Amino acid sequence: MSKNILVLPGDGIGQEIVTGAVKVLACLRDDFGLDIEMDEALIGGAAYDAAGHPLPQATIDLAKEADAVLLGAVGGPKWEPLDISVRPEKGLLGIRKELGLFANLRPAILYPQLAGASTLKPEVVSGLDIMIVRELTGGIYFGQPRGIRELENGEKEGFNTLVYRESEVDRIVRVAMDIAMKRNKRLCSVDKANVLECTEMWRDVATKVGADYPEVALSHMYVDNAAMQLVRAPKQFDVMVTTNMFGDILSDCASMLTGSIGMLPSASLDEHGKGMYEPIHGSAPDISGKGVANPLATILSVAMMLRYSLNESAMADQVEKAVNSALDQGLRTPDIYSEGTEKVGTEAMGDAVVKALREG
Numbered sequence: 001m002s003k004n005i006l007v008l009p010g011d012g013i014g015q016e017i018v019t020g021a022v023k024v025l026a027c028l029r030d031d032f033g034l035d036i037e038m039d040e041a042l043i044g045g046a047a048y049d050a051a052g053h054p055l056p057q058a059t060i061d062l063a064k065e066a067d068a069v070l071l072g073a074v075g076g077p078k079w080e081p082l083d084i085s086v087r088p089e090k091g092l093l094g095i096r097k098e099l100g101l102f103a104n105l106r107p108a109i110l111y112p113q114l115a116g117a118s119t120l121k122p123e124v125v126s127g128l129d130i131m132i133v134r135e136l137t138g139g140i141y142f143g144q145p146r147g148i149r150e151l152e153n154g155e156k157e158g159f160n161t162l163v164y165r166e167s168e169v170d171r172i173v174r175v176a177m178d179i180a181m182k183r184n185k186r187l188c189s190v191d192k193a194n195v196l197e198c199t200e201m202w203r204d205v206a207t208k209v210g211a212d213y214p215e216v217a218l219s220h221m222y223v224d225n226a227a228m229q230l231v232r233a234p235k236q237f238d239v240m241v242t243t244n245m246f247g248d249i250l251s252d253c254a255s256m257l258t259g260s261i262g263m264l265p266s267a268s269l270d271e272h273g274k275g276m277y278e279p280i281h282g283s284a285p286d287i288s289g290k291g292v293a294n295p296l297a298t299i300l301s302v303a304m305m306l307r308y309s310l311n312e313s314a315m316a317d318q319v320e321k322a323v324n325s326a327l328d329q330g331l332r333t334p335d336i337y338s339e340g341t342e343k344v345g346t347e348a349m350g351d352a353v354v355k356a357l358r359e360g
């Protein structure tokens with residue numbers, strides 16, 4: 001039976017970057033026999049404009065019925081004056097929660113062709129391959145109470161709540177441990193256990209889970225040090241596991257080690273392997289509409305979809321090989337451009353990947 005993929009382009013560069021990824025999926029369907037159907041729906045600012053809400057019920061229903069979801073990005077200055085409860089970003093957080101996508105896998109891999117585009121010296125980053133496992137449906141982005149209240153003296157006070165249950169920590173650490181077992185058996189759990197009780201508990205739970213994985217070398221690191229270590233000596237890390245907000249920040253940081261945030265894909269998975277796939281970046285209002293955004297993070301997210309939700313790991317390898325081939329040809333969007341390479345736009349980069357895929 002054919003698998004249903006729901007495509008949610010979203011806002012800003014979302015539509016531009018999703019186009020190349022959809023072409024890749026269409027090529028796999030037409031030329032390689034991937035049995036899929038694709039559907040499209042609204043999310044984010046586009047949904048707010050059309051339906052008055054960043055996550056319409058129709059989108060939730062389609063996403064729940066789909067075998068996998070491909071998302072571009074949401075948000076932008078047009079919607080910033082809105083109340084947070086109806087901003088585009090709320091649509092993204094909402095769909096993650098609705099689908100129970102608690103495990104966000106963000107691989108930061110340096111393609112050797114881009115060593116010169118990394119912010120770090122080639123010898124510090126060559127061979128870089130880190131998997132950041134970010135908890136995605138809990139923590140401070142979801143904790144209650146939250147809001148802005150007025151104090152008796154008329155001053156305003158903003159507040160959010162960092163909250164995790166033991167069970168939430170347990171399940172995300174187990175996901176990270178299982179990944180570590182398939183890789184190099186090293187896991188670093190990142191917290192702020194010296195200051196935040198919630199992450200003191202996180203550390204305790206991670207340690208308890210670690211006892212079930214005696215082969216994995218578990219270490220703990222405070223998030224401030226982890227940020228510093230990522231840009232000092234990133235290859236000390238193999239798999240990292242952390243909270244929703246820390247993972248959000250650390251993965252943007254790690255992305256630049258690979259040359260650009262436009263290179264990092266992600267998979268957001270539920271308990272059963274159903275997933276949503278998206279680049280880690282946002283809607284990039286500064287380059288939106290210019291046709292210069294890097295589509296590779298989104299195309300690499302398709303590879304993750306093939307691997308994690310569609311059980312087509314050979315096709316995932318093919319997509320990654322095609323991305324490699326486009327880079328081997330010297331093609332570069334501006335974010336990864338360096339002297340001696342050829343600057344191309346979003347569409348040309350996507351088409352080059354499709355051509356390489358077709359030609360094997």
Ligand SMILES: NC(=O)C1=CN([C@@H]2O[C@H](COP(=O)(O)OP(=O)(O)OC[C@H]3O[C@@H](n4cnc5c(N)ncnc54)[C@H](O)[C@@H]3O)[C@@H](O)[C@H]2O)C=CC1
Nearest residue numbers: 073074075076089262281282283284285286287293294335
């Ligand atoms: N997953 C999502 O949908 C996310 C949405 N956002 C939203 O996106 C909007 C913009 O947020 P920012 O903080 O500016 O983060 P951003 O990730 O959109 O952009 C940060 C910087 O990276 C560049 N960049 C991002 N993606 C790129 C790509 N594919 N190719 C080349 N350059 C790229 C941008 O041009 C910008 O200079 C906001 O409304 C924010 O809330 C932010 C992060 C994630």
Ligand SMILES: CC(C)CC(=O)C(=O)O
Nearest residue numbers: 089090092093248280281
């Ligand atoms: C709306 C934000 C939480 C999205 C984001 O920055 C991310 O998931 O990386």
Ligand SMILES: [Mg+2]
Nearest residue numbers: 248249252280
């Ligand atoms: Mg982010």
